[in-house]
Amino acid sequence: MEGSACSHIRGADLCRVYKKAGYHGLFITDHFYYGNTAVPRTLPWDEWVHRFCLGYHNAREAGRKLGLDVFFGWESSYYGIDFLIYGLDETWLLAHPQVVDWSVEEQFYEIDRAGGLVVQAHPFREAPYLPRVQLYPDYVHAIEGINTGNAQAVFNRRAVAFARQHQLPITGGSDTHDKHLSGGGMLFFSPIRGGQDFVRAMRERRKALILKAETL
Numbered sequence: 001m002e003g004s005a006c007s008h009i010r011g012a013d014l015c016r017v018y019k020k021a022g023y024h025g026l027f028i029t030d031h032f033y034y035g036n037t038a039v040p041r042t043l044p045w046d047e048w049v050h051r052f053c054l055g056y057h058n059a060r061e062a063g064r065k066l067g068l069d070v071f072f073g074w075e076s077s078y079y080g081i082d083f084l085i086y087g088l089d090e091t092w093l094l095a096h097p098q099v100v101d102w103s104v105e106e107q108f109y110e111i112d113r114a115g116g117l118v119v120q121a122h123p124f125r126e127a128p129y130l131p132r133v134q135l136y137p138d139y140v141h142a143i144e145g146i147n148t149g150n151a152q153a154v155f156n157r158r159a160v161a162f163a164r165q166h167q168l169p170i171t172g173g174s175d176t177h178d179k180h181l182s183g184g185g186m187l188f189f190s191p192i193r194g195g196q197d198f199v200r201a202m203r204e205r206r207k208a209l210i211l212k213a214e215t216l
């Protein structure tokens with residue numbers, strides 16, 4: 001709720017839900033600047049970033065007390081085409097205000113150069129708020145193959161097939177917006193220690209199980 005206008009749960013409460021469900025950790029990826037952000041775009045960049053990261057900081061603090069690892073990311077949006085960015089932090093954002101106006105191609109070049117990871121989010125989702133399916137296999141490191149917030153299993157099947165076709169690794173995500181668990185995520189065979197560790201795991205194509213709900 002701190003970072004995303006469509007969220008119905010605060011960062012700290014979300015941690016309690018995930019800890020109880022047995023997760024070891026999670027990424028907070030709020031809707032970024034041109035997505036459904038809860039932070040006014042009229043704010044100066046420093047203040048905007050600070051407010052955008054608040055949900056993450058609150059979650060991290062709650063996670064520290066609970067024994068749940070909390071990592072930072074964001075979901076950039078290009079007229080409804082969404083990308084999950086991992087492995088970079090608040091300090092990097094503060095130093096790169098130009099991030100908001102990068103094209104999809106520039107985003108990949110710059111995030112890659114900075115050591116981050118670009119993942120196209122739910123690429124085959126069809127929904128009234130999404131204008132079209134548009135794919136960028138050359139400008140992502142991975143594809144969100146399973147998104148347990150998708151309404152239909154076929155959207156995930158298409159994403160997995162697309163990733164295989166382009167030999168891109170897949171991630172699994174929950175699309176969490178409230179206290180209801182959708183069962184998504186990833187199970188690695190060794191612990192993920194931080195955002196950079198996740199980037200390495202994906203770039204090295206470390207094996208992981210992708211969690212999914214029964215119906216998806």
Ligand SMILES: [Zn+2]
Pocket residue numbers: 004006007031036177
């Ligand atoms: Zn949302």
